[in-house]
Amino acid sequence: MFTLRFDRNKIHYWATQYDYPGDAEVEKEARKNKKRGYLTRDEFLKLCKWKTPRSGPLCLRNPDEFIRETTRIALSSNREEIRIGVLMVLNGVSWPTASVILHFWHKDPYPILDFRALWSIGLDELPNSYTFDFWWEYTGFCRRLAEESNVSMRILDRALWQFSAKNQQKEIGNRT
Numbered sequence: 001m002f003t004l005r006f007d008r009n010k011i012h013y014w015a016t017q018y019d020y021p022g023d024a025e026v027e028k029e030a031r032k033n034k035k036r037g038y039l040t041r042d043e044f045l046k047l048c049k050w051k052t053p054r055s056g057p058l059c060l061r062n063p064d065e066f067i068r069e070t071t072r073i074a075l076s077s078n079r080e081e082i083r084i085g086v087l088m089v090l091n092g093v094s095w096p097t098a099s100v101i102l103h104f105w106h107k108d109p110y111p112i113l114d115f116r117a118l119w120s121i122g123l124d125e126l127p128n129s130y131t132f133d134f135w136w137e138y139t140g141f142c143r144r145l146a147e148e149s150n151v152s153m154r155i156l157d158r159a160l161w162q163f164s165a166k167n168q169q170k171e172i173g174n175r176t
Helices: 008-019 023-037 042-051 053-061 064-076 080-087 095-105 115-119 134-150 153-175
Strands: none
Touching: 008 023, 008 134, 008 153, 023 042, 023 053, 023 095, 042 053, 042 064, 064 080, 064 095, 080 095, 080 115, 080 134, 115 153
């Protein structure tokens, strides 16, 4: 289903070209606090704003205790369905934002579900809706690719995003 659109030997190159506002702060905060096993409301709101600023008003509706308990369950569960699924009970959180929480805060490697990353691994059109099976296949593909390429999931994520940012519009233009 997925095929990398560029030579995997170029993953480091594309990752070094990546520059997205707030990325370093989000990564630093998660690295510093992820051992705690849950997100605070402030951490959650910063992460949501970084991923999808439009969801801000909905994310603000989540009380601190609800965020802490929900993220604690997601980050401590042994079941993948619970890890991703429980996060979507939070207001303003759908598959992409839930994947961001797992990407930065879980000890296991998780890719960020993003239209740019999906394009970079061969999807010209997004699915009408995401499902667990789709997300899990995507996660497995990215984990294998990162391992085979000897890069972290963060480096792979940056490369996938950046490759699309520089090439997706060009390819769409070439098809029209």
